[in-house]
Amino acid sequence: MGEMKTYSGSCHCGKIRFEVTADIGKASSCNCSICGRTGWLMTSVLSDAFKVLSGAEAQVDYQFGSKTMHHLFCGTCGVRAFGTYAADGQDKIVVNLRCLDGLDIDALEIQKFDGKSY
Numbered sequence: 001m002g003e004m005k006t007y008s009g010s011c012h013c014g015k016i017r018f019e020v021t022a023d024i025g026k027a028s029s030c031n032c033s034i035c036g037r038t039g040w041l042m043t044s045v046l047s048d049a050f051k052v053l054s055g056a057e058a059q060v061d062y063q064f065g066s067k068t069m070h071h072l073f074c075g076t077c078g079v080r081a082f083g084t085y086a087a088d089g090q091d092k093i094v095v096n097l098r099c100l101d102g103l104d105i106d107a108l109e110i111q112k113f114d115g116k117s118y
């Protein structure tokens with residue numbers, strides 16, 4: 001914990017690849033209607049710390065409710081690896097930690113996030 005690290009990640013079929021630099025010691029488990037269904041463990045970063053390396057054109061954008069978030073998923077394999085949103089005037093990315101290479105999910109401290117109430 002307490003270490004900034006760059007992780008690579010991808011959807012299941014590998015069309016969409018990305019890189020994120022973050023200190024990931026904790027993961028949020030969200031109870032909203034979409035995360036609850038897809039079992040996300042996530043963290044949020046500023047868009048500066050995130051880069052799509054390939055497959056941007058393979059992404060499908062899904063929005064619902066207040067449409068504040070772009071719930072992107074791969075049009076081929078259906079995996080939702082990350083999403084984008086704006087908060088406090090900044091562009092942010094929420095990353096599905098289960099899609100990162102070499103991250104030990106079981107070592108993370110899981111925090112509950114009450115997305116249902118937003």
Ligand SMILES: [Zn+2]
Nearest residue numbers: 011013074077
């Ligand atoms: Zn895919």
